[in-house]
Amino acid sequence: MPELAEVEVVRRNLEQWWIGRQAVDVCLIDGELVDDDDGDALVDVLQRPLRSARRRGKYLSCHFDGQVLVFHFRMTGKIICADCPNPDYARCSWHIPQMGWLVFKDQRRLGSLRRMSSDKFHNYAPLEAMGPEPEDVTVEDIRGACTGRRLLKTALLDQSIVAGVGNIAISELFWRLELAPDIKCGQLTETDWRHLIRELPSYFDEIIEASMSDEIDYIEEGAGDSPFQIYGRGGRNCPRCGSDIQKTRVGGRSSYYCESCQSSTR
DNA sequence: TAGTCTGTTAGACA
């Protein structure tokens, strides 16, 4: 569940489920989740009242008095609300009375959970290195960070340039902007740049809205329809012009695009 | 069995 939008959905759900409450029980299921000697400290922090849940790029931070827990979900991590502490792939669970078990699930176990003091959090290196959020980024921020020969896709996936953009967002954004999947930074017109900057925040806003669930049981994936127009829809029809959606590889990752709308020659 | 996957990073290479 790993792009900005999905992390933001988790953050909003945690605000509903957890803020002002405290867990009365903790199950640390996967010992490798934390450093060997830090399990007890993690269990202690998880039982303090949650003060706030914040997001920066794809990072989620949970703030307690004096302590912070920082999650990164990588490819398959997520936090759900369940009625037991050990559903499949659970790595750590904590029980909020009247609410249920909050479960950090992570099928591939690439995600991470770090505990640190509030002081340390304020200069936590991975967050310091993070570029501006999509709503704050400017044309100069992006253009200044990449030369004309660089793939736009690669530049946008670089978290130090813009925070939170993932591989799905790239396909969706490029389709909205009618940009070829392998367009280089130097090939964008002034208008393209302006549109990109404008579309970035609105894309995420829309996906967040479409992905939100006010159910207390936060959806497992796949239940509803995909909010995506292009990603994962190879062979189907472009919602705009009806042509076939193609799948290709750019910058080592899959890109979906409409051959007709997103022509390479401009 | 081989290829794939919403992420990140180190190292090889051009």
Next chain:
DNA sequence: CTGTCTAACAGACT
């Protein structure tokens, strides 16, 4: 120095 590619992480799925 720039930028791209691959492998690795670890596991499930097709």
